[in-house]
Amino acid sequence: MPQAAFNDVIKRSFDDLSKRLNGSASGPLHKMREAALKSFIEQGVPTTRHEEWKYANVLPFIGLEYSRVSEIAKSVTEKDIDEALGELVSVLESGWRVTIVNGQFRGDLSYLPAAVTGVSVDVLSDKLIANDEVVRAAYGSVAKSDAHPFVAMNTALACDGVVIRVAKGSEMKRPLHIAIISDARQVNVLTTPRILIVAEEGSEIDIVETHSTIGDQQALDVSVSEIAVGSNAHVRFHKVADDQDDSRHIGYTAATVARDGRFTSHCINIAGNFIRNDLVINLADVGSQAYLYGASVLGGVQFADSHTVVDHAVNNCHSEELYKGIYDGSSIGVFNGKIFVRPQAQKTTAYQSNHSVLLSDKAQVNAKPQLEIWADDVKCSHGATLGQLNDEAIFYLRSRGIDADKARALMTYAFVAEVLEHIDHEGLREFCEKRVASKLGTEPLSL
Amino acid sequence: MTPILQITDLTAGIEDREILKGVSLTVNPGEVHAIMGPNGSGKSTLASVLAGREEYAITGGTVVFRGNDLLELSPEDRARQGMFLAFQYPVEIPGVSTANFLKTSVNELRKFRGQEPLAPAVFLALMRERMKLVEMDQSFLSRSLNEGFSGGEKKRNEIFQMAMLEPILAVLDETDSGLDIDALRIVAGGVNALRTPTTATIIITHYQRLLDYIIPDVVHVLWDGRIVRSGGKELALELEKRGYDWIKQEAAEVA
Numbered sequence: 036m037p038q039a040a041f042n043d044v045i046k047r048s049f050d051d052l053s054k055r056l057n058g059s060a061s062g063p064l065h066k067m068r069e070a071a072l073k074s075f076i077e078q079g080v081p082t083t084r085h086e087e088w089k090y091a092n093v094l095p096f097i098g099l100e101y102s103r104v105s106e107i108a109k110s111v112t113e114k115d116i117d118e119a120l121g122e123l124v125s126v127l128e129s130g131w132r133v134t135i136v137n138g139q140f141r142g143d144l145s146y147l148p149a150a151v152t153g154v155s156v157d158v159l160s161d162k163l164i165a166n167d168e169v170v171r172a173a174y175g176s177v178a179k180s181d182a183h184p185f186v187a188m189n190t191a192l193a194c195d196g197v198v199i200r201v202a203k204g205s206e207m208k209r210p211l212h213i214a215i216i217s218d219a220r221q222v223n224v225l226t227t228p229r230i231l232i233v234a235e236e237g238s239e240i241d242i243v244e245t246h247s248t249i250g251d252q253q254a255l256d257v258s259v260s261e262i263a264v265g266s267n268a269h270v271r272f273h274k275v276a277d278d279q280d281d282s283r284h285i286g287y288t289a290a291t292v293a294r295d296g297r298f299t300s301h302c303i304n305i306a307g308n309f310i311r312n313d314l315v316i317n318l319a320d321v322g323s324q325a326y327l328y329g330a331s332v333l334g335g336v337q338f339a340d341s342h343t344v345v346d347h348a349v350n351n352c353h354s355e356e357l358y359k360g361i362y363d364g365s366s367i368g369v370f371n372g373k374i375f376v377r378p379q380a381q382k383t384t385a386y387q388s389n390h391s392v393l394l395s396d397k398a399q400v401n402a403k404p405q406l407e408i409w410a411d412d413v414k415c416s417h418g419a420t421l422g423q424l425n426d427e428a429i430f431y432l433r434s435r436g437i438d439a440d441k442a443r444a445l446m447t448y449a450f451v452a453e454v455l456e457h458i459d460h461e462g463l464r465e466f467c468e469k470r471v472a473s474k475l476g477t478e479p480l481s482l
Numbered sequence: 483m484t485p486i487l488q489i490t491d492l493t494a495g496i497e498d499r500e501i502l503k504g505v506s507l508t509v510n511p512g513e514v515h516a517i518m519g520p521n522g523s524g525k526s527t528l529a530s531v532l533a534g535r536e537e538y539a540i541t542g543g544t545v546v547f548r549g550n551d552l553l554e555l556s557p558e559d560r561a562r563q564g565m566f567l568a569f570q571y572p573v574e575i576p577g578v579s580t581a582n583f584l585k586t587s588v589n590e591l592r593k594f595r596g597q598e599p600l601a602p603a604v605f606l607a608l609m610r611e612r613m614k615l616v617e618m619d620q621s622f623l624s625r626s627l628n629e630g631f632s633g634g635e636k637k638r639n640e641i642f643q644m645a646m647l648e649p650i651l652a653v654l655d656e657t658d659s660g661l662d663i664d665a666l667r668i669v670a671g672g673v674n675a676l677r678t679p680t681t682a683t684i685i686i687t688h689y690q691r692l693l694d695y696i697i698p699d700v701v702h703v704l705w706d707g708r709i710v711r712s713g714g715k716e717l718a719l720e721l722e723k724r725g726y727d728w729i730k731q732e733a734a735e736v737a
Binding site for chain 2: 427430432434435437438439441445449450453
């Protein structure tokens with residue numbers, strides 16, 4: 036039974052961690068870990084019989100032998116990271132980088148805004164939890180362990196995570212890049228990066244989260260990012276999956292948005308073997324807004340599963356969601372988009388659309404919009420389409436001298452570009468456009 | 483003088499149904515030919531076969547375009563050799579702007595001719611100039627190709643593309659259908675401005691109306707898959723006056 040073996044790995048890792056903690060095993064963080072471990076064991080590793088995991092089969096890789104984090108030498112250098120990140124380094128070089136290696140924050144490999152006021156980066160610790168009311172309130176409550184087995188797993192094992200705070204009224208002009216690295220050069224690793232972002236009232240920031248694997252051994256990266264968006268604050272969150280071909284990632288991003296706050300998310304899946312992204316947004320106070328954009332450009336045997344939830348908890352909130360996918364080879368895509376409109380959430384506006392194009396007979400996509408509306412004075416809509424490329428359009432382009440392959444590439448690129456154009460950060464948008472175009476065998480359209 | 487296009491005994495059909503039953507036609511440089519005929523006579527099939535639509539099967543005859551066997555060429559190679567089809571129903575392509583589409587298209591044609599791609603500024607200036615021919619607003623350049631364009635705007639956009647691609651042979655497939663009189667005048671004006679002594683145009687139309695603005699050198703009547711009559715521009719006027727029935731009758735008597 037791979038599940039039992041995996042549970043053992045998690046329990047052993049937890050025991051290991053408890054021993055290493057040296058006295059702080061009685062602190063609030065470890066109390067949460069204990070509860071989370073219990074919750075993880077209760078929930079169990081999901082199988083495809085579990086509705087939320089119907090297409091995401093984790094059994095093939097949870098049975099692997101994973102080394103415990105403490106056994107891994109801290110030998111990653113800046114050069115290793117730059118290599119793993121590739122072109123993103125120059126794209127984001129004007130910004131700040133928070134580096135997490137095998138789940139642990141690495142100050143020595145991070146560029147932090149020391150001289151800059153408005154942003155602070157701290158290691159998640161008992162002390163911080165004890166002294167900081169905001170952190171205490173947010174940690175583990177934006178992303179709840181009992182809601183998701185891998186959130187529980189992450190919470191049980193997360194240690195030396197990162198807390199990023201954007202101070203009241205601070206408009207950060209540079210993006211903050213969270214570079215999450217799995218070092219699998221010597222052994223198989225199971226990593227549990229944990230991030231908490233608190234954007235205080237009226238603040239504004241761009242966050243870019245990336246996940247990169249180094250080395251030829253197997254890595255399973257189970258990460259959780261919690262984001263508390265303060266009143267009238269705006270967080271633009273970007274998650275770019277552009278990792279090694281055999282990489283595996285299970286990610287959970289949760290945001291709660293306060294009065295008149297805004298949370299914008301861009302999830303771009305380009306490279307990686309197994310990508311599961313849960314994005315859960317709670318529109319918790321009046322006037323809050325969420326914008327969710329997603330694009331998957333898959334081929335070969337890639338798998339990408341996007342599960343999104345927008346919870347309209349109160350009245351007068353607004354959400355817009357646009358997810359698109361292009362599937363070639365025998366790749367598999369999943370889109371599951373839930374929108375909840377609670378009984379008290381009158382005057383809600385919520386729009387969702389999901390469009391997919393299959394480029395091959397063997398590719399598949401599973402799309403499931405799920406709207407649950409309990410209020411009556413709302414405007415909600417959803418649309419999902421699945422298609423092949425329009426032959427007539429390809430002929431039209433060919434009759435203008437553009438060969439068939441290029442015509443297809445142009446059309447698929449244009450299809451995805453409609454999502455990418457919502458990325459405000461110019462460098463990042465161009466990077467994504469370039470990567471998507473190159474994967475589709477064309478170049479970005481530039482006029 | 484070498485003809486631009488020489489069609490000899492062309493037979494073609496779709497799904498076992500023969501539509502073109504032996505079409506012969508010679509188009510010389512500088513000429514404008516009009517092909518008229520009632521619905522179902524094979525006009526659009528002829529345009530489709532010339533453009534290279536794969537759903538049509540060629541069962542006999544030859545088509546020589548500028549000395550090459552046209553039927554051997556892919557649609558893109560036909561365009562690169564100088565053939566242009568103005569579509570009866572231009573396709574909407576979301577996400578691809580008119581400017582980007584044309585840049586790709588023009589540069590593909592240039593590449594084929596061994597020329598460097600046009601510099602963006604030069605290209606933009608060229609587009610602005612050519613748009614004036616069909617009185618198109620510059621705002622169309624950044625809009626998705628044909629998406630949300632009115633019928634008239636789509637047809638003007640076809641002629642704008644023709645102006646950009648500078649074809650040797652332009653085939654206008656029912657370009658006049660669905661146009662009001664102003665749009666018709668604009669489209670015709672564009673086509674006339676693009677006439678040169680070295681290029682040719684084939685106008686496929688059901689009505690005589692467009693030929694008031696674009697004066698053809700030769701008018702052909704296509705009926706039941708054959709060209710049953712050819713004449714000067716006065717033939718179009720006669721058709722307008724008398725309809726197609728007398729042609730059908732004559733053709734039946736000959737057969």
